[in-house]
Amino acid sequence: MHYRTLGDSDVEVSEVGFGAWTVGTDWWGDRTDEDALAMLDHALERGITYFDTGDVYGHGRSEELVGEAFSDRREEVTIATKVGYDFYNNPQAGHGELPKEMDPEYLREAVEKSLGRLDTDYVDVLQLHNADVGELTPEVLDVLDELESEGRIRARGLALGPSIGWLAEGDRAIAEGFDAVQLVWNLFEQEVGNHFLETIEELDAETSLIPRVPHSSGLLNEQVTPETELGEGDHRGFRPDAWYETGWEKLETLRFLEREGERTMGQASIRWLLAHDAVASVTPTFRTTDDIDEWTAASDVPALSEEEVDRVAELYATNFGIERDDGMDSLRSSVEGEDLREAGIEKQPAD
Template sequence: MDLRQLGNSNVSVSPVTFGAWAIGGWMWGGSEEQDSIAAIQASIDAGVTSIDTAAIYGQGHSEELVAKAIKGRRDKVQILTKCGMRWDDARGSDPWATLNNQGRAITVTRNSKADSIAHECEQSLRRLGVDVIDVYQIHWPDLTTPIDESIEAMYKLQKAGKVRAIGVSNYNLKQISTADSWLKEHGSVLASHQPPYSVINRGIEKEILAYCRQMNVGIVCYSPMERGLLTGKYGPDHKFPAGDHRNNYKAFKPDVRKSVAAALAQVKSIADRHKASFAQLIVNWTFSEPGITAALVGARNAEQAVHNAGAMAFRLSDVERQQIRAAFSPAAELMGGDGAPARPGAQT
């Protein structure tokens, strides 16, 4: 499948984009470095040329792994990363106590102050081993910093040639509109928004999706498979180890799991028709929805990466897409449908 232009920017991305949160190890129980590198390289070879990471993922570790994986392949990939979540600066909003990969206590804050964004960009460029970031995104809104200040800082990075396109993540409609308007007034564009979205988490359809369609802001959504739930691997009785963030995530409540299992049974014939797994079917449905540019999908090894790329190998009909939507509507109702991102512990 061809690359898709991200909004009105000069960056295009693959419909399946490699999500590099899990390979950073943080909150996912760790991963083998060579497996992670192999997963990214296999993705690139299979046509998944866009890689989404963030400074906070493993406190820089994910970006460092991405650098190793793309060495000698920079011209074949699009790098998306994020700023705005600091573990080494006490300023900002929503302080959150957690543990790093080594088990040491850290406090994470949402920090989108101008000087912090400039500092983070330099650190990400260094860790990634690149001269320019294709899409630089503000990870979470910082309620202690005016959006205009944050967006102006991103704009300056773009004018300096360090960033090709500007994006935001986990913003509400008013915040997206403010960022979009500021950039247009200054001759630039908001390339993308990164919200949670899946066949059972449709909250952005109420307002945000319509706005982004109208204003041509690309959407690169995260959690299209709801942390693996929609793959069919985790039935109602599956137990996760202590410390796994899915233990506290609403999609894994017993009633939602039962509803998802019933929905998967209903759509099995569609998956079989396309010789696709449940995971491939769900990801294809997600990036096929009007207004969705790409869906983030993670992989821990090369086999998973190649499998994920298979989601781009077929096309769902409009009737099939509606059938899939209808099958999962009961689960979507149980989820609440507000689409609001959870606190950082459950984020992308």
């Protein structure tokens, strides 16, 4: 495992991180607490030091499990969490999005509660969870300054989602000197990541990018094939059928990234993201210890050649030679699509 520094902070992260949204919830398959703790322990043994959780995951349960796993090894790990969804006063309705709350006083209280569940005095990275650009107010930024000066957080980030997009938000975070922006970014979904690379270059910014969903919901690691039957409650089942069908066709055009005995497609998908200097850590969705073993090795497998990177860019520019629509033709925008139009992205904002 190799390690990189987050933004202009002194926070070190492993090139492959652990997205702890998979523990403490059943959205990505159910598992016992014992299984979850074993996965966290196994990840650390394999060199992962960056663990990314959030207060809303399992309504605090994910944080509790991370805290339980590492309370006696706190200095060995880098813990990131997220705040901004008020699950304390609102019931969870299936996979629906909870009301957000970015009031400065609420954020302070939420951070303190997260610290308690994590059994720690500080978090290495605090991320605002899906904040709209209008919610990144001077008062909110002041709270982040205060928390950092008090030693409660070491670095600040913005986690974007759940829909793919939010260009205005990421651009604002980069302009404000956030240490990290987390986003959906993979070989099949590149618009947002490519845009932020341009923003970072234009502003000569130090912000790091943290891609999640590097395997495009199971397509690029081939955990979802035409024969796969997704279990009830599996989050991947919320993608349209056309998206999967088109993805399987795209996958075949990327087989050149595989190297028998050296690099699997799942590893190549992570390695492609790590080829970008702005990327600090990639957080795949681990479901088993076998996943951990394979994907942590992505930090050490052969890097993509310049020719391979160029070929990927050419394929993406031509939609991998596929004319059929994939059913995912909208990007998220909180500013009525103005950010998408300015970026030259022709897709329409989601309703």
